[in-house]
Amino acid sequence: MTNTFIYKFLLSILLFISSASAMAELELRISKTSDDGIPIYLANIPGGANGIIEADLKRSGRFTVIPRNKINEIPTYGKTLNAGAYSSIADYIVRGKPLSGGLEVELTSTSDNAKTIYKISSNNNTRRIAHQAADKIYEKITREKGAFDTRLAYVTVTNKTSDNRMFRLYVSDSDGHSPKAILSSRLPVMSPAWSPDANQLAYVSFEENSSAIYVQNIFTGKKRKISARDGINGAPAWSPDGKRLAMSLSVNGSPDIYTANISNGQITRVTTSSAIDTEPTWSGTNSLVFTSNRGGSPQLYRIAASGGSAQRLTFDGKYNSAADIANKKLAFVRGNRGAFNIAIKSLNGSGADILSNGQLDESPTLSPNGAMVAYTTLKNGDNTLAVVSDNAEARQFLTSPVGDVREPAWSPYLNQ
Template sequence: MSRFQPLLLVLTLCAFNLAASSATLAAPRLNIEITGGVEAAQPIAVVPFGVSEGLIPPADVAAVIGADLARTGRFKPMPTRDMLDMPTTRDEVDLRDWSLLGMNSLVIGRVEAEGNGYRVSFSLYDVFRGNELASSSLISSKAGMRHTAHLVADIIYEKLTGQAGVAATRIAYVTSTGSGDSQTVALKVADADGYNPQTIVSSGEPIMSPAWSPDGRRIAYVSFENRRAAIYVQELSSGRRDLVSSYPGINGSPAFSPDGLRLAMTLSKDGNPEIYSLNLLSRELVRLTDHYAIDTEPSWSPDGRYIIFTSDRAGSPQIYRMSSDGGPAERISVEGDYNGRASYSPDGRSIAMVTRINGSFRIGVLDTERGIVRLVSSGNLDESPSFAPNGSMIIYATIHGGRGVLAATSVDGGGNQRLSQDSGQVREPAWSPFMK
């Protein structure tokens, strides 16, 4: 086996996994199963919200908020059946009762009619200190009720942790159903909890490597719809898409720069897979690497100064870093005989990557200052890691029960969850930035 083959094998496996399912699509929404949490998760009571007489809200706001908080691994919502009282206004709250039940925090609220929509009001209490931490009212449409609940969850999360919440963000992913001539591959975008999925593009050929623009309004991806690889950039609101790269050979691994003006990518148009940068306004293409090895999978640092990428120039796939304008590259992954598909955390202090351990591909987090790698997944074929925009969690692709599913884990090692469809494969996740 040549030194090029391990990296090419993984790229081939990614494409194969998209087309491998023989099932048909039964339920488009992702189902989320929480598979582990943090032992020190904070107990919190999210009381069912009160509603005006005769009003039937389109979503159970309290249930959505509780589920959002539980998925972070930082909180343990109290089951509704264990609540001795269900206050919905300040006057009905007696924090002593909740203290006896061992709650750290309490959330109450109401949903009322407001014009053609709704007003969602809530209050957050510190049970032990006996004070109100936050209260607010948000206006919601009928269709936007779940999103409003996600916004409330994010307010609560930030107030209790000091870190921005990600319940109101979105995820992109690729699904594959059917086989042969009936195969359907689709790029989808859904809320972070798997609800409200939307198909961005579908094809009978593989779709790979979705990447969000920094403002969350566009997605770049690789499509083989014309029997050859090409890179598109698609606007989510209008569906308009632009073909930005269709050179002979490899057109792969698109990645937006932090300012959204450039797209890094892998091209083999000059014979060898190299890293290029495309100015999306002028369409000027600049070659950034020039090496006989395979250079692929570029990703930008949050400040835009550097690009990390995978290269086998040392004999096996490893992570390298260079200036975003090109030039000399330095190896930054040291441990292991395979490290690839790397991306920076939002604060730039860590890098998520695929690393091979005893023949299994796991997700590792590399501390950029200390050079230490910590494993955060335990599968045999885990790939495509993507940080949440607050850096607290990583979503990645894995295999469960013989099918491709998504998994998410908190960076500190808890809050594990699995996201899957009732049938078919789910691969290639990408977590959105904070939506603007």
């Protein structure tokens, strides 16, 4: 009797621990914010939405949030605001109140007292309401679409050097909140890639003891195998029209870039080199940027999705790889003098800016507006996620309490 009881007790603890780790929230730590961004003051909003909006604006690297105590008594939302009185403190003032499950937010310019009011409707995920408000404020001021109400996909690994290792594929809000595991496996899971409608993820899983590319609906969990050919099935990337997946396959020898028609699975070969060709990303509907070591070291190349000759894009640094493209910006990994960092450049421009300062940074992924880059870095010996603004003014870390968290993939804008 006692033994059975103890056994059941231990089992319940075990189940509790495993479910807790499966839902583990990432710990967010802001390491750097801009102190010469656009000064903005947010009054307290009952319910706390202002805290979420502040954090969003901060991590864009474009705003400096003025501390609450800089203004003693701001009229509560609904009462008259003489914004000009605060023009020496902030360029903009935000006030708001909850409104039938959603939020009403007012943005006032202190230079001309102009007011804009946004009404955000209710949502099961209440944090998304605040992210949507942040997107409105961001767009009004920067004239560039906001990308806070988006998601991240990422991979976690626990016990990575033991036989108990466990890989999990997660989807969370773009700030790491509300994580949900959509896949777990004892064998590697890697390279998540979003569909343009943000409803599906393509990824690579070794669950059948060899690599295969799957497509899974993040809401229903329903998944479909797209390619499980001999050799490598890797690096899926969704075409902007959602009809094709670019990928790297080695079924015909060395790894080459192919596109697969998602509805019928038929593949079309894009590259034919005898070198390593991998990590394709779409540059518009008809062109791909990929990594190849055809010149002796890994570098980025561009090629028409229909094939033909490839044009080399990177010449600085011994190692340039893993490109991601959004809003005419290209983020990639640059290895130089033994360090691997995240670089960003204008898609058609020359030169590049280094955005990270770790030793082994990888897997850059751009927010859909190109204003932020999430990537993987090392912290205390484990992989952790970092988000940096494209001007390198703001940086935050998203750390898992257990094991590695890596390979972020930033979703497109959400439709629902």
